[in-house]
Amino acid sequence: MRRIISILMENEPGALSRVVGLFSQRGYNIETLTVAPTNDPTLSRLTLTTSGSDRTIEQITKQLNKLIEVVKLVDLSEGAHIERELMLVKLKATGAQRAEIKRTADIFRGQIVDVTSSVYTVQLAGASDKLDAFLESVGEASILEVVRSGVSGIARGDKVLAL
Amino acid sequence: MGESASGADAECSRLRCEIVELLSGAEMLVRALKDEGVETIFGYPGGAVLHIYDALFQQKSITHVLVRHEQAAAHMADAFSRCSGTTGVVLATSGPGATNTVTGIATAYMDSIPMVIITGQVQSDWIGDDAFQETDIVGVTRPIVKHSFMVKKTEDIPATIKKAFYIASTGRPGPVLVDIPKDLTNPAVTYEYSYPSKVKLRSYNVVSKGHSGQIKKAVDLLMAAKRPIFYTGGGVVQGNSAAELTELVRKMGFPCTNTLMGLGGFPGDDPLFVGMLGMHGTYEANMAMHHADVVMAIGARFDDRVTNHTGKFCPNAKIIHVDVDPASIAKNIPVDIPIVGPVDQVLKEMLDQLEKTEDKPDLQALEAWWKQIDAWRAYHGLRYETKPDVLKPQTVIEELYRVTNGEAIITSDVGQHQMFAAQYYKYKYPRQWINSGGLGTMGFGLPAAMGCLVAKPDKTVACVTGEGSIQMNIQELSTCLQYHFPVKIVNLNNQSLGMVRQWQDMQYQGRHSSSTYEESLPDFIKLAESYGHVGIRVTKPDQLQGAMEEAFSLKDRLVFLDISVDPTEHVYPMQIKEGSMRDMWLSKTERT
Ligand SMILES: Cc1ncc(C[n+]2csc(CCOP(=O)(O)OP(=O)(O)O)c2C)c(N)n1
Ligand SMILES: [Mg+2]
Numbered sequence: 001m002r003r004i005i006s007i008l009m010e011n012e013p014g015a016l017s018r019v020v021g022l023f024s025q026r027g028y029n030i031e032t033l034t035v036a037p038t039n040d041p042t043l044s045r046l047t048l049t050t051s052g053s054d055r056t057i058e059q060i061t062k063q064l065n066k067l068i069e070v071v072k073l074v075d076l077s078e079g080a081h082i083e084r085e086l087m088l089v090k091l092k093a094t095g096a097q098r099a100e101i102k103r104t105a106d107i108f109r110g111q112i113v114d115v116t117s118s119v120y121t122v123q124l125a126g127a128s129d130k131l132d133a134f135l136e137s138v139g140e141a142s143i144l145e146v147v148r149s150g151v152s153g154i155a156r157g158d159k160v161l162a163l
Numbered sequence: 164m165g166e167s168a169s170g171a172d173a174e175c176s177r178l179r180c181e182i183v184e185l186l187s188g189a190e191m192l193v194r195a196l197k198d199e200g201v202e203t204i205f206g207y208p209g210g211a212v213l214h215i216y217d218a219l220f221q222q223k224s225i226t227h228v229l230v231r232h233e234q235a236a237a238h239m240a241d242a243f244s245r246c247s248g249t250t251g252v253v254l255a256t257s258g259p260g261a262t263n264t265v266t267g268i269a270t271a272y273m274d275s276i277p278m279v280i281i282t283g284q285v286q287s288d289w290i291g292d293d294a295f296q297e298t299d300i301v302g303v304t305r306p307i308v309k310h311s312f313m314v315k316k317t318e319d320i321p322a323t324i325k326k327a328f329y330i331a332s333t334g335r336p337g338p339v340l341v342d343i344p345k346d347l348t349n350p351a352v353t354y355e356y357s358y359p360s361k362v363k364l365r366s367y368n369v370v371s372k373g374h375s376g377q378i379k380k381a382v383d384l385l386m387a388a389k390r391p392i393f394y395t396g397g398g399v400v401q402g403n404s405a406a407e408l409t410e411l412v413r414k415m416g417f418p419c420t421n422t423l424m425g426l427g428g429f430p431g432d433d434p435l436f437v438g439m440l441g442m443h444g445t446y447e448a449n450m451a452m453h454h455a456d457v458v459m460a461i462g463a464r465f466d467d468r469v470t471n472h473t474g475k476f477c478p479n480a481k482i483i484h485v486d487v488d489p490a491s492i493a494k495n496i497p498v499d500i501p502i503v504g505p506v507d508q509v510l511k512e513m514l515d516q517l518e519k520t521e522d523k524p525d526l527q528a529l530e531a532w533w534k535q536i537d538a539w540r541a542y543h544g545l546r547y548e549t550k551p552d553v554l555k556p557q558t559v560i561e562e563l564y565r566v567t568n569g570e571a572i573i574t575s576d577v578g579q580h581q582m583f584a585a586q587y588y589k590y591k592y593p594r595q596w597i598n599s600g601g602l603g604t605m606g607f608g609l610p611a612a613m614g615c616l617v618a619k620p621d622k623t624v625a626c627v628t629g630e631g632s633i634q635m636n637i638q639e640l641s642t643c644l645q646y647h648f649p650v651k652i653v654n655l656n657n658q659s660l661g662m663v664r665q666w667q668d669m670q671y672q673g674r675h676s677s678s679t680y681e682e683s684l685p686d687f688i689k690l691a692e693s694y695g696h697v698g699i700r701v702t703k704p705d706q707l708q709g710a711m712e713e714a715f716s717l718k719d720r721l722v723f724l725d726i727s728v729d730p731t732e733h734v735y736p737m738q739i740k741e742g743s744m745r746d747m748w749l750s751k752t753e754r755t
Contacts, residue, residue, distance in 0.1 A: 010366055014313070018305060025306045055493070062490035068310045068330060071366040163365070 004076040015069040032150030080156040090144040093120040186356040188317040189218035189348035195324040198358040205236040209256025211283025214348035231638040235610035237267020242614030250277040258296030269307040273601025277336035286346040309337030329362040334369040335488040373504030388457035389528035397424030398462015405593040407510035420448040424600040431589030441469040446543035453745035465495040475743035556728040560587035571623040576608035576632030579661040584627040606635030612650040625651040640694035691723035701726040
């Protein structure tokens with residue numbers, strides 16, 4: 001099953017490589033990973049998505065917790081949560097395609113953020129499957145380039161991951 | 164100014180401030196080690212650590228043992244920790260010095276041994292330039308350390324050392340590496356020194372107590388058990404809980420088996436002890452595990468060399484698992500009652516609860532269980548065939564046990580000799596048996612024996628080794644002469660990489676691919692003598708006793724006993740791959 005693990009860790013050089021190293025060392029897979037400092041500059045927030053059996057996920061969270069720089073972590077997929085990923089896509093846009101892409105972008109609540117005579121750059125935010133669906137709608141043939149941020153997530157309601 | 168120095172002192176003590184000491188980075192490092200209680204460090208000099216060596220030269224509190232290879236320094240520090248229960252320290256230079264410690268660090272990591280490794284690094288502004296002797300040792304060692312630090316500012320040295328020792332020695336212990344660029348130890352630049360008395364790490368919390376409710380459940384389960392067994396590992400030894408374990412096992416009257424790392428955690432000569440379990444465990448220990456209805460695992464990690472096929476492991480047992488590391492629990496085998504906490508604390512609480520409970524173990528069931536175990540014990544009991552004119556390696560270990568009254572500290576290397584030393588020497592007390600269990604590092608034994616002698620200079624220390632393993636760190640014979648380490652080396656010379664050959668016999672129709680040396684072995688007696696030591700050769704069974712007695716009577720000398728043993732011998736029992744715990748070869752021709 002796919003899981004979203006959110007980690008609060010010391011904002012120190014080497015901390016990220018320990019997290020990433022753990023995954024390759026123990027044969028766990030990382031599907032997406034995003035990391036940036038938080039409002040407290042001594043802390044970074046890292047979100048990663050991975051998949052595996054319940055036992056594997058339990059091991060992953062235990063092993064992550066053992067890393068000295070990991071302050072706290074939560075498996076967001078265990079409860080109600082919001083997940084977002086940002087995507088920028090460059091699409092071939094000439095002739096009738098231009099209107100079609102505009103329409104599709106509107107449906108997905110995307111924005112065209114850059115335009116040339118032959119290219120649209122669309123910005124889209126949402127859950128990963130929504131981004132997948134958009135790419136499927138516009139079709140492989142018109143896609144020139146895709147950049148995705150990887151998933152960020154936060155729990156719904158009062159729960160917070162903070163010190 | 165005008166104020167006298169003593170006046171300033173008085174003012175200072177009135178204000179309860181400390182007199183400021185100005186020290187260079189190198190001096191701070193050495194002082195921090197001293198303030199941490201370190202008396203001996205193991206190392207080898209080189210460019211990046213020369214400032215540190217100069218600071219060492221100018222003080223008396225810390226002794227430095229100069230090894231002949233940095234790998235040996237790491238094994239010595241590791242064994243010093245294993246033997247003393249404190250934290251051993253390694254000092255190595257950048258580049259090759261640091262990379263030479265890698266096998267030693269991995270060895271300590273796999274067996275959860277506290278150790279602090281200090282490596283020099285090229286000067287800060289050269290890092291990343293592929294400078295002379297530059298290696299990213301923090302990167303190289305990342306998967307084999309509990310934690311590591313690259314010191315960025317000289318002022319951070321004392322606090323970093325404090326953290327390094329704290330992390331290495333608490334919770335589930337492990338090696339911690341501290342990499343220090345050369346410019347930070349420059350003798351020309353000094354700073355105010357103070358050593359922190361406490362460490363606070365918001366992201367590192369050590370559990371101090373097991374969950375009482377879980378402990379209660381465990382007690383209830385033990386009381387109801389009909390075929391119980393204690394299965395205990397290195398966590399009991401490292402966690403200083405042998406006394407509590409022994410009390411608990413005796414109170415319950417249950418059988419107890421130890422892992423390779425756990426030997427000495429429960430007295431090997433106690434009738435409740437059923438021997439080591441696992442791949443080369445005793446018949447009775449493996450049979451009892453397989454048939455148990457309650458397995459109480461303490462400070463053990465269900466390693467593949469113990470469980471055999473995990474799907475067939477202890478099919479009828481409810482499992483209780485006590486461990487300080489939550490990640491150890493349910494990693495390989497699902498557990499019924501997990502208890503996370505320091506082993507000594509959990510066992511103490513368990514003993515307290517037992518005091519208070521009215522329940523009694525099921526004595527009738529236990530009697531039947533012991534009858535069964537005794538029958539298993541009688542059936543195999545580590546029997547082996549003897550031959551009239553060929554020495555059996557097992558006999559050598561039995562003789563070693565006799566000559567040393569079972570009191571010696573035994574270190575070992577890796578191979579058949581290691582398994583014989585584990586099976587046939589009955590370890591009475593914790594930290595008596597020192598071996599590389601997790602990584603299985605050939606070359607560990609001799610430097611380990613030296614580390615033990617530093618920790619306990621009054622003890623008799625013997626290294627049980629093979630002609631393969633001993634050659635992996637043989638250069639340390641020179642260090643032994645320099646520092647007068649009277650190690651007794653018991654070389655079970657079977658003229659081959661015996662354990663490899665055994666597997667080739669059993670799984671490759673006897674094709675001995677690269678497991679023999681074709682007449683190329685050195686004359687170990689001459690070799691020992693050329694290093695200034697005593698060598699004694701044993702080629703016949705009737706020479707053994709005299710040679711052993713002579714060797715152990717030479718208290719102040721290193722003696723190299725080169726003992727020719729049966730080159731065709733195998734270690735038994737041996738579990739059959741993919742089987743359950745009870746599936747074993749019992750001899751070359753007999754299996755369960
Ligand atoms: C550094 C290292 N290399 C290789 C091995 C694989 N290995 C395990 S046992 C063994 C043979 C050891 O030979 P020896 O020391 O003579 O002991 P014996 O088995 O003959 O008693 C080998 C090569 C190892 N454990 N460690
Ligand atoms: Mg050999």
